[in-house]
Amino acid sequence: GDDHNAEWVSPCRCKGCTKWIHQSCLQRWLDEKQKGNSGGAVNxxxxxxxxxxxxxxxxxxxxFLQQVDRALSRVSPFAAVGVVVGTVYWSAVTYGAVTVMQVVGHKKGLYVMERADPLFLLMGLPTIPVVLVLGKMIRWEDYLVRLWQRYSYRGQLSPGNSRYLPRVPVDGPGSGDHLSVSRTLCGALIFPSIASLVGRLLFGRMPSNLQRTVLGGIAFVLIKGVLKVYFKQQQYIIQANRQILNYPERNGEGRPEGEEEDTEDSGNE
Amino acid sequence: GDDHNAEWVSPCRCKGCTKWIHQSCLQRWLDEKQKGNSGGAVNxxxxxxxxxxxxxxxxxxxxFLQQVDRALSRVSPFAAVGVVVGTVYWSAVTYGAVTVMQVVGHKKGLYVMERADPLFLLMGLPTIPVVLVLGKMIRWEDYLVRLWQRYSYRGQLSPGNSRYLPRVPVDGPGSGDHLSVSRTLCGALIFPSIASLVGRLLFGRMPSNLQRTVLGGIAFVLIKGVLKVYFKQQQYIIQANRQILNYPERNGEGRPEGEEEDTEDSGNE
Incomplete structure (x- = not known):
């Protein structure tokens, strides 16, 4: 009939008084069930x-329009990923070009890049920040610290003083910057600027911009490495020699061994 | 004494047999409790x-090194955000420059940008993609569809045929692309290319690159808008006229009203 909304419908296997239901009531219930997802199956x-x-x-x-709409919806996430990748790539190319100019000098850098093969530039320039980040991820100072600690232990593990072996601190996530992505990234990207600055400060008399910057970079890495190894070693020693204090007591009570009391008076009672 | 690890310590208010504990045992227990976070308080x-x-x-x-280390750890997240913002900003500048060259022509675009104030370029070029995305977010087609539907209802709400009012489909997340960030972004960024293409196809005889692209863009927006309004309206009609079918029956049973059976035989029994 014409008046669909007043129709009765028997949409399922139910018998008895729930068998027949108004088309319009069922439609309203379906709308609620589907919550706008008009293609979903409802039982x-x-x-x-x-x-x-x-x-x-x-x-x-x-x-046709529905197919176009669906195709666009399916393609757009990939296109968005492409936009993000393109953004990162283009910034890497720019960063690489700026770094080349910083290292070999502004004029010479422009001259070199203008004469180079564009394809080579588009491939080579983005590898500069990638190599910097990868290089920053090599934690040679940590390796040196571990070597040092192993060496110093071998000395202490001689039979004579094995009783005096200090505590070995636990190496945990709080003791270093093992997983700091932001610190690795920023440190890697600022490294050419620091190398250029250190090179100008320490090797200012050198005529070649490239040599100055390379020497400045090496000097910075060495100085920073030495300081880091020293710092880590000192941190290790400080951690190894921590002491847990006695709880400050009012009344002198008995103790298992006659030891001096080294508690602080500023306890939180 | 020298042998700290063999010392007994009474670190808390506990009395009795748990009062005195070996320094070394407590240290090991603390290491486990702190899990590398050597600064954390333990009770x-x-x-x-x-x-x-x-x-x-x-x-x-x-x-001093500890202070430097802490300062770097505190600053690096902000620096990383700066790197990301800089990446997006620089890509926006580049996109803006490419778009200017696309719209007014390669040579003329370069000429215009070389003569412009650099500060103006660094401020103006990134606004081009921002304006494109914001413009794409104005869903005027949806507004037109809603206007149309309200208008067509007013006609149907006359007293004579109010009984025949069709179902109003629910407008939900599945019925449109209201929240598709990727689709909005990609559509906005590809718009200048499409405008340039449509302009070349439809207005190829026009000498000015700028006029051609602007006209192409307007033509594309209008054509797309008409198709979208038509598509949404048709989708609405299709949704409004959906029918729930009777469950296919084997034995003809009694019904409340004498209606024709319009079930399909391909039911999933």
Missing amino acids: CPQCGTEYHITFPKMGPLVY | CPQCGTEYHITFPKMGPLVY
Whole structure:
């Protein structure tokens, strides 16, 4: 009939008084169930039968537009990833070009890059920040510290003083910057500027910009490495020699061994 | 005494047999509790007293290095955010420059940008992609569709045929691309290329590159808008006229009203 909303429908296997239901009531219930996802399947809550829903046939233009819409929705996440990758790539190219100019000098850098193969530049320039970050990830200072500690232990493990072996501190996430992505990234990207600065300060008399910057970079890495190894070693010693104090007592009570009391008076009682 | 590890310590308010504990046992237990976070406070599990831990005094150089290390750790997240912002900004500048060359022509674009104030370029060029994305976020087609639907309802709400009011489909997240960030971004960024292409196809005889691209962009927006309004309206009609079918029956049973059966035979029994 014409008046679809007043129709009765028997959409599932249910029998008895719940068999027949108003089309309009069921439609409203379906809307609530689907919550806007008009393509989702809905089952009868009592007998579990999936409802059969028909739609009017769409014309060829609507069908075509729907296919275009779906294709765009499917492609757009990949395109967005491409935009992000392109953004990062282009910034890496720019960073590489700036670094080349910083290291070999502004004029000479422009001259070299203008004469180079564009494909080589588009491949080579972005590798500069990548190599810097990868190089920053090599933690040779940590390796040196570990070597030092192993060496110093071998000396203490001689039979005579094995009783006096100090505590070995636990190496945990708080004791270093093992996983600091931001610190690695920033340190790697600022390294050419620091190398250029140190080179100008220490080797200012050298005529070649390239040599000055390379020497400045090496000097910075060595100075920083020595300081880092020293710092880590000192941190290790400080951790190894920590002491837990006695709880400050009012009344002198008995102790298992006659030891001097080394508690502080500023306890939090 | 010298042999700290063999010392007994009474670190908390506990009395009796748990009062005295080996320094070395407590150190090992603390290491496990702190899990590498050597600065964290640890309390006695029985009486709740916080243990007092002392470290050997660090020299001025170690203190200075620790302060530098902490300052770098504190600054690096902000620096990393700066790197990301700089990356996006620089790509926006580049995108803006490419778009200017695309719209007004390669040679003329370069000429215009070389003569412009650099500060103006660094401020103006990144606003081009921002404006494109913001413009893409204005969903005027949706507004037109809603206007159309309201208008067509007003016609149907006349007293004569109010009984035949069709179902109003629910507007949910699945019915449109309201929140597709990737689609908005990609559509906005590719728009100048499409405008240039459409301009060359439809207005190829025009001498000015700028006029051609602007007209192409307007034509594309209008064509796309008409198609989108048509598509949304058709989708709305299709949704409004959905029908829930009867469950296919084997034995003809009694019904409340004498209606024709319009079930399909391909049911999933």
